[in-house]
Amino acid sequence: MTLSKQHIQFVRSLQLKxxxxxxxxxxxxxxxxxxxxxxxxxxxxxxxxxxxxWLDANALLLTYCNxxxxxISPAELHKISGLSTPNQVLAVADIPEPPTITxxxxxxxxxxxxxxxxxxxxxxxxxxxxxxxxxxxxCSPGCxxxxxxxxxxxxxxxxLRVPCLERNLPELTAAFPTLPICGAVLDxxxxxxxxxxxxxxxxxxxxxxxxxxxxxxxxxxxxTIPAPQHAxxxxxxxxxxxxxxxxxxxxxx
Amino acid sequence: MTLSKQHIQFVRSLQLKxxxxxxxxxxxxxxxxxxxxxxxxxxxxxxxxxxxxWLDANALLLTYCNxxxxxISPAELHKISGLSTPNQVLAVADIPEPPTITxxxxxxxxxxxxxxxxxxxxxxxxxxxxxxxxxxxxCSPGCxxxxxxxxxxxxxxxxLRVPCLERNLPELTAAFPTLPICGAVLDxxxxxxxxxxxxxxxxxxxxxxxxxxxxxxxxxxxxTIPAPQHAxxxxxxxxxxxxxxxxxxxxxx
Numbered sequence: 001m002t003l004s005k006q007h008i009q010f011v012r013s014l015q016l017k018x019x020x021x022x023x024x025x026x027x028x029x030x031x032x033x034x035x036x037x038x039x040x041x042x043x044x045x046x047x048x049x050x051x052x053x054w055l056d057a058n059a060l061l062l063t064y065c066n067x068x069x070x071x072i073s074p075a076e077l078h079k080i081s082g083l084s085t086p087n088q089v090l091a092v093a094d095i096p097e098p099p100t101i102t103x104x105x106x107x108x109x110x111x112x113x114x115x116x117x118x119x120x121x122x123x124x125x126x127x128x129x130x131x132x133x134x135x136x137x138x139c140s141p142g143c144x145x146x147x148x149x150x151x152x153x154x155x156x157x158x159x160l161r162v163p164c165l166e167r168n169l170p171e172l173t174a175a176f177p178t179l180p181i182c183g184a185v186l187d188x189x190x191x192x193x194x195x196x197x198x199x200x201x202x203x204x205x206x207x208x209x210x211x212x213x214x215x216x217x218x219x220x221x222x223x224t225i226p227a228p229q230h231a232x233x234x235x236x237x238x239x240x241x242x243x244x245x246x247x248x249x250x251x252x253x
Numbered sequence: 254m255t256l257s258k259q260h261i262q263f264v265r266s267l268q269l270k271x272x273x274x275x276x277x278x279x280x281x282x283x284x285x286x287x288x289x290x291x292x293x294x295x296x297x298x299x300x301x302x303x304x305x306x307w308l309d310a311n312a313l314l315l316t317y318c319n320x321x322x323x324x325i326s327p328a329e330l331h332k333i334s335g336l337s338t339p340n341q342v343l344a345v346a347d348i349p350e351p352p353t354i355t356x357x358x359x360x361x362x363x364x365x366x367x368x369x370x371x372x373x374x375x376x377x378x379x380x381x382x383x384x385x386x387x388x389x390x391x392c393s394p395g396c397x398x399x400x401x402x403x404x405x406x407x408x409x410x411x412x413l414r415v416p417c418l419e420r421n422l423p424e425l426t427a428a429f430p431t432l433p434i435c436g437a438v439l440d441x442x443x444x445x446x447x448x449x450x451x452x453x454x455x456x457x458x459x460x461x462x463x464x465x466x467x468x469x470x471x472x473x474x475x476x477t478i479p480a481p482q483h484a485x486x487x488x489x490x491x492x493x494x495x496x497x498x499x500x501x502x503x504x505x506x
Contacts, residue, residue: 127488227385243489243490
């Protein structure tokens, strides 16, 4: 029941992207998300660290999976956890192979995230993609890493279900030249009053700078969420804007 | 150019609700929000702490306001700031008188926040209220304090514009018995396919528990944001759900 110093260092190192990429592993914490990962097909768990009472309570579920289990003490959990209040269990999982892009050109909606910086925002965007059953979430090179532990936690499990890939928008538009590209801008067409595409990409810009100029040049549908009171806020939160646009696009499609 | 220890302690104490209530003051940080507060009519600034270069750059604006100014060093700013990276200036402002409720029964939409706990979520909800020009934001007794510095910063200035009050929902429904009360629930009517009220209250539930049972009993319009893929996320982020419902309500009103 004692974790070696190297072992603790390994798990803690996964808080950093450099080591997640080196080992191809990421960390998932807490009872709910770890039980969900155990039931997933496409994400392999590499090892499990849990309080003995959690292992007992989940014995049946654990008999069906072949994963090295480490019973640990609350003090050890605290050492390997990235949470200020660790929750019973921590799993190290393999970063899955990026999905292949098959249906993008033809059906459904996908998100393209242009340099989203805040882990909480990215996690919330993954929840939106999950709720609305979006095909893919594409992250531009400057986005925060989707396997950042804060993103994983904020996604509340969505990261386990939503296919995420790193891509540049010009690559995507070159590969799928007829793909409609929607984006929220301040001077576009009223989202509720304009003709909307039946499928395509929804571009969400950086939290403070919005959609970058070279990205904006690629938009085929410039959409604005109507604000009755223009004296008010200059912008909506990126995830809120995404939620409104996606809900309306899907309702109309 | 030296702040006394008591002075530093006073400003720092405003990070806590207890002292904000005792002194009736709250803290606003950063160039953009402080300049905005200087131009506001209804929020009085009690004192201003800024780097000398900020005071120089804003000399013209400052000539029109009669507020005690304290030129401070970067080290002093760091001592009184609640931000990990302080931004040039910090203002102590008076908490404004709660607005009187006049138009609630008759027109427009207002938000009722049922025990929202996360300061970032509350700030984002205030931005939504500001963007859509909502009449009031009512916070239930268990909500995080709207003058919490993290809420103030996340609101990106919306706190300076949106009328906020602490209220219980039963009080409001007793005072305005015909007021439509909309809420997002998982088994309600499809938001896009049902008849919506032309004005009223939009109830947003706690981040993890949703709308409390006694609150849910008061809803007149139980709305659901349609999710095409029910295998996915169990819920949307509270602010995202609020944004979608408000955008559609206002479009239809």
